[in-house]
Amino acid sequence: MGALREVLSEARRLVEPGPEERARVGSAASRLLEACGERFRRVGEVVDVSLEGSVAKDTWIRGRPEVDVFVHLRPEVPEARLEELVITGGREVLEGLGGRSWLRYASHPYIEGELDGVRVNIVGCFSVPEGAWKSAVDRTPYHTRHIKSVLGSELRTEVRLLKGFLIGVGVYGAEIRVEGFSGYLSELLTASYGGFEQLIRAASGWRPPVTIDMSGRHAREAMIQMFPNSGLVVIDPVDPGRNVASAVSLTSLSEFILASKLFLRRPSLEYFKPSPVTKRAGDQRQLLGLFFRLHENLVPDILWGELKRTMRGVARRLESEGFRVYRAAASQSGGGALILLELDRLELPRYELRRGPPVWMEKALDFVDKALARETTGAGPWVDGERLYALVRRDTTRAKELVEKWFRGRQVAVSRHLASDRASLEVLTPEEGLLEKLESDLSLAVFKDRFLAGLSAAIRLGEPDD
């Protein structure tokens, strides 16, 4: 117990921004808010300009401040006008302040930029009453208000602790790449349990589905029925029809549960640092790498959505063909993307078993006729139990060739942007230099090492084993 308290107070020092950072961020935030106020308040459609996000809520983690300024427009303003106004105005403001800016897309376009070394966003939203949401970000000002009202200064530090832990465990962020815990979700969880330690003590005993409703108005069963595919349901205090944790995958939730158990058993500051790379041997590992060259600059969530969909499609097809897919992961580097799979083997048996119908079925004789007519029938048909079987010779047995064939023939669920220029797919196995190619790129080399180790980020190997 002493160890836990000690680790937590050290961790608080790690995640809490220092006075210099607070001053720098505070000044950037006020300058941006003021400049935006001046630029946008003169526009007729604008109702308000406000500071949002982790800086507004004072919950950002040391070294990761993000200043969000929201421009609130009358709800009757057309979407296109909102976009145009925010993009043009946002750029002007940042230029005027001597910062940099660029265009980003989420549910709609917004301006991202940098000011005095601080990441800033200028986002347009509609000024609507609670529940009458017009765009996905209209809830944000309500979220900010809610969090400010429930988090005192001590709990704000606890939020930072949780975010640091989630980052260390690799499950911080609601983006598709991570499928983890958003900042707002971290704040709600901390508020709900009254602190980091209380939360992870609870989480170490969680069994999904986990349901949390701070209002106490929803019964557990009703929440599970409302969100049947969610391992974690946290009702949005600002919008009771919404699950704040809808982006959290079962895997990410489970990583968090496991990390909570492991951390409580042996508390360590390591959990608040990036997990070290463990090296494990790659020989005799049956790896298959799919390299895609991307010819378009995709919004990360779209790229990652497609990568993961394609990864699942390829894995499913390989499984149905007779391979076992032990693991699959995706990565991105420069203008390329990569799906890495580990299989039980890279080559299928030459003969596969075809299970026919029971002999008493009408179509039993069809199976016999077809098997006898087929040139690739290696044995059978024979009868075992009530069924017919035959052994059929496969044309293609190598996973690499099969995947290439499926992509050529569009016989696998591949997402649009990855399939558009199909010639840009390269499939490699260790025999064709897969590992060497991964090692030639620094970020892919780290990805490869992590993949080979296959170690949950929740597991800290660095600790002394006592």
Added chain:
Amino acid sequence: MGALREVLSEARRLVEPGPEERARVGSAASRLLEACGERFRRVGEVVDVSLEGSVAKDTWIRGRPEVDVFVHLRPEVPEARLEELVITGGREVLEGLGGRSWLRYASHPYIEGELDGVRVNIVGCFSVPEGAWKSAVDRTPYHTRHIKSVLGSELRTEVRLLKGFLIGVGVYGAEIRVEGFSGYLSELLTASYGGFEQLIRAASGWRPPVTIDMSGRHAREAMIQMFPNSGLVVIDPVDPGRNVASAVSLTSLSEFILASKLFLRRPSLEYFKPSPVTKRAGDQRQLLGLFFRLHENLVPDILWGELKRTMRGVARRLESEGFRVYRAAASQSGGGALILLELDRLELPRYELRRGPPVWMEKALDFVDKALARETTGAGPWVDGERLYALVRRDTTRAKELVEKWFRGRQVAVSRHLASDRASLEVLTPEEGLLEKLESDLSLAVFKDRFLAGLSAAIRLGEPDD
């Protein structure tokens, strides 16, 4: 339809014994019956001596007569006395007639022999009223009487047709090697359907479980409940608590159903002849042969029971280890026995996937600890969905070595006589000369060719395809 009638009348000529055979068998039967009468009627415990079996019922198939003489003893006679009496007396009788004799075992020992080129059996039974059975063969005289009462001369020919068809299709005989249709069952089925054609027309539409009760006293559901593991239930008219078809495996029943369908679609005399051997290529087939040397002369049903049990045990173990067992068959030749298996591959992947518990279970941390401590862990533990997984390196990957290891360590369900002298097991793959070894023995060579072809005996490839 014309083709069917024509084939059937030709087939009747094939299966019907000619006058010379009838005369020879008739004379052998009367000589044996008379001699047994003289030898046994003077013994106080003997009540009767009778002619049984297919010759008594006039249902033997051409070239396959079997003369069974039963010696009926008072039920109070001890089993040991019955055995001693029949063995000593039976030998004397056959020697006196100039025939040959040897000892055989079924449920109890009996004398088998040869007289004038005819196979004969001298069997002891207890003379008991219906239902008060003391030994397994006590029902036989009642069976003979029943069949004689229901089969006229035309139906006796139909029985011969059915037996010929069952032999051709490889499912004649209730012994464990065949798991097929006994002579008595063939007679009951023919009587029940009123002829061969009527029976196979019905059988071509059978869907197991099939239930037949000539008395009409048992409801289908009751019969299925009484014999839940039987694909075919035929109530014994002589003993309503007994299923005459209990020896018929689902595979044999299904072969018969399939053969009925195929024969009706394209009638051919081929079905009444042994199935020809089809040759198919053995290259790239993943075969594993287990050769046992036998140091004891085993009763066939015991040997075959052990062989099949061992075959299933080895197949199950291979499957649980990660192989797919496509097919398995056993054979016997000289003083040896053989189990032949066809697998998807002869070598397992070096790494196997270990599925751990869900992270929310108490024992999740144990799985993590053990996986990290194990030297053979190649990757993991990682989290996927709610579960933990790890990749573990296998020590032994070759099927041959695994089987040898299991036999050495008795880690597989092996039957007593096959395991007794474990050093006599030899495991071969094609690499170690399996096919050559099989070819060096004529009967094993045929077995090998049949195994490689893997063709149901119900399928006649020889026919013209029109």
